[in-house]
Amino acid sequence: MDRRTALGLAAGALVLPMGRRAAAQAFDHPVRLIVPFAPGGTSDILARLLAPDLTRAFGQNVVVENRTGAGGNIGADLVAKSPPDGHTLLIIDVSTLATAPSLYTRFPFDLKRDLAPVTMLIYAPYILAIHPSVPARNAAELVAYARANPPRVNVGHAGVGVGNHLTGLLVTQHWGADLTQVPYRGGAAALTAVAAGESQMIINGATATAPFCKQGTLRPIAVTGPARLADFPDVPTFQELGWPAADSGTWQGVLAQGGTPAPMVNRIANDLRTAMAVPTTAERIAALGAVNRVEGPDSFRTWLDNEIEVWSRVVRANNIKLD
Template sequence: MSMPSLARAIAAAVLTVCASSVFVLAPSVAGAQNFERPVRLIVPFAPGGTSDILARLISPKLSAAIGQSVVVENKPGAAGNLGADAVAKAQPDGHTLLLMDVGSLATAPSLFSDLTFDVQKDLAPISMVMFGPYVLAVHESVPAKTSKELIEYAKANPNKLTVANSGVGGANHITAVVMAKELGIQWKNVPYKGGAAASRAVVSGESGVIINGAAATMPFVTNKRLVGLAVTGEQRIASAPDLPTFKEAGLPGGDAGTWQGILTTGGTPPAMVARLNAEIRKILELPEIQQKIAEQGGVVRAQSPEEFRNWLKDATTRWGTIIREAGIKGS
């Protein structure tokens, strides 16, 4: 065979090998992004809270995008750790998702010495979903129509007020602890299984005060079943323009709130995480979704997986310091 013929033969062989490689690899890459069965979207709190509301808002859109049903599953308990553990131990293929106030994940390592999963290793961040302000509200029996009156009453009646929260060590619990410390008041913190249960406890008069996500709490304020006093965040919310911000009311903790995010099992292929991130961000860009989140007092906060991971790492460090200084222990 002549040299030119030999060169052409080698070139043809190389092209054949490359084509074969593409043929073999392409299906595996595509397969890494496909959904082969229904997806579980676990909310680690009882129905009716902010996480549950968001899950049921997003799940139909995600189902249409991936061609599989997305089933919302409430799995309350252990301040959100029970549901998070179920996702952490699921098959790492992107078919089991977690939607929750990720502030609880940030506080868990500092609160629970017997935590059964590693937040950083066993869970893979997909995207932040929204930031929702907290609403400070009271039962009508509490003699306070303003934040100032509430603080005056709390100072005059140490430990008489009970503050309902969504679980020991949750961000709303810690916010109440920080407020008490900085305002020089004493009140009792009472944990419930999620923000919805905490709201109902204050509506019934079982507890007197709540600091909780606007999505779960504002309906009770609007219906006059709770008395709203103030909201966290940088601005007043559209659904309650008369409520001052914490800063306007002279309250500490104005940057607190509920940070809702979606994660999956650690070790899930990056291609699947990227696919989920892309689909969720498309959903969050829909005007109807943004409007419904805004109606709940929230703001869409989509992030890349890496941005979300960095947020969670920083929050874990920041909240951990507060927890240790306040001597808060999980139960």
């Protein structure tokens, strides 16, 4: 066999794998972007912000679908049971997703096996906010009022066991106040209820909560994260106040069905990275109080595995079960 023939055969051998890789990366019908919460929450805002750019990148329509219920697990289960071809994606607060395996004794899917991390997208700190009828202007006054009047303070949250519910438990336990935790069907419903005075306090992602605070329908008291928010410079951080869960917040990420080919996962991750860097999108995300945290599938999986372990300890300590 001469050198030219050998090189020709080698090149021919590469055609099939490369062809398969290209096919795995191609979108041949519309893509469903599943939001497992009601419209108006952080996941929904981000999905609708990214959908037009992803439509252009994928060459197929990206359709945002809200599939609510069970603290996000109904939507997540839909994706987990979809074909592993990258055409059904989940956008979710992944801290909330990480709590699910420890909350349910009968869980409909295996999180590590049935969902494939694609990329983290953003981190948005939580804002602890209250209805203006609560007679408190700052953290000290709120803690004193909550301790003295626990029946008068209901804490609205996005669902039992989700990230803002568990953060609320940790914080109010730290206060020594036995407050009533009220679950709603997602963060948007909880925000609406607190803004209407149905519940009196909420801990929720800044992306969705900040507009209510700017309008005066909610009063911001404290924020999570490493620094105060530019829009609320007088509102202290949990860390400044010595409260627990200072690093909690809403971590939005995208996952595909487990078994989706790695080239397809990488293609989606790269397209999301590009979409997140579009100047108008980046400006909108910053204006919503969020930080771009796009990273690859491997580091996202490591982060998610750690979150599962961290929040499982909180769930066990509070004996929370959903079945």
